[in-house]
Amino acid sequence: MAGYVDMHSHVVFGVDDGAESLAHAVELVTAARDAGTRLLVATPHVVPPYLDWNASAQRLDRIRRRFALLRDAAPAGIELRLGYEVTARPARLRADDDPARFRIEGTELVLLDGPQAVPWHGDATMERLIRRIRAEGLTPILAHPERRACWRGVPPDPGFAERMKAAGALLQVDATGLTGRDGPGVDVEARRLLQEGLIDLLGSDGHGRVSEVRVDLARAMAAEVVGEAAADRLVDGSAIGLRARP
Template sequence: MPCGYRGRIRGFVDVHSHVVPSGDDGAATVQEGIELCQIAFDAGTRVLFATPHAHAAWDTFPRTSGRVDIFERAFPRVRDAVAEWGLDLRRGWEVYPSLLTDGPVDLDTYRLEGTRAVLVEFPGWWLRIDDAVELVAAAARRVEEAGLVPLLAHPERCRAVADDPTSVRPLAEAGWPLCLNGPSLTGDHGTTAERIAWRLLDDGVVSLVASDAHGFGRPPRVDTAYATVEAAVGREAATPLFDGSAVPWLA
């Protein structure tokens, strides 16, 4: 697939996965990464972004030079192997918002390859963060000021959004795409995430859905979520959430 891809393809585009070794809680070996990519391909994904965690320094998986080295050594091996089947594997990072607000940062190092997007995560439900939505908004503004587009990952898993689902509407109205985790829509992230995911979808603030795959127990599949959404809202409404048309591709 050329770097300048725009529009829809015959298959799914998954912007969020941990299928390449990086020293985080995703794939542990190159072989595991290849096998996870096979699952994605067999389930209909044709473009898959490997997005290791770039946590804050105080959290579990900060972006260190050692982790970057692991990822950069593993990525081409996985990419080249899966390209033989026709899977387009691309680089990216899943960035904790404070990394983008606490001092200078080279945003291009976090960008999803071939796009103008930076994947910024909402703090998960297990983190008690004051003003979590505003923290994400501040990071999104920083990305936008750099001429890039913030893609905002798994809002439905954020405690503050669960408390007030309307809090993310201003972010969506600012033109910042919100990306749900597919497992949230099918109940695999628990009842709260499922309820909030469907609420955000019903509110019309969601732009796309990704797998956020972490391993064989949480594989890189979006086909099940697609089938669930299609059954609920119809193919015309479901397809743009999964086909890559919401991604800000490079011209």
């Protein structure tokens, strides 16, 4: 196929737990290109009030400036676009909080942070945020729904992914969900969701030190579950109307 589209990565440097420096970010982008990615969306975390990963105008401006430096320094053969990974919070539901400012550049798509390994801030508002974003005429993509399967000590929620999809989200499985790095329960759930046809997209969710910016790894593992042609459709951008330039 022509080239992979990876719409989830943490390559903007020094703004979250992803790339640590411009040189590190260039190294990650180069590795992604060498593995076949042709369109990479950088999606820094927006998680108030956690750390300083907030949505203030000052921080979003810093993200845009660092992304511009990275785009200038990136190697040929890979297009970079800026988006965000937005964690559900009560603040995100306020009438004056415009989700359009978190769109992936040139699209009507908004990437939402899905479940973490354990219950997390904002879980209770995730479904409402999906509906809110839909109501604004935008398309939410929910990252790593498979992680909900590994929660311990809380009631299981086997219909979680199905409910988020019914609320209007596209669903995106992480590479680390399929490699087993996120745990055996997550691995099993990721494959179940693929088998049942609930997954629209694969993403690397690459951070650098802990996870590679390699959506090709996810594609290869998904192909074992759904076959080569279906796996290609999970990484060619067709589900979200994005195409890598030839």
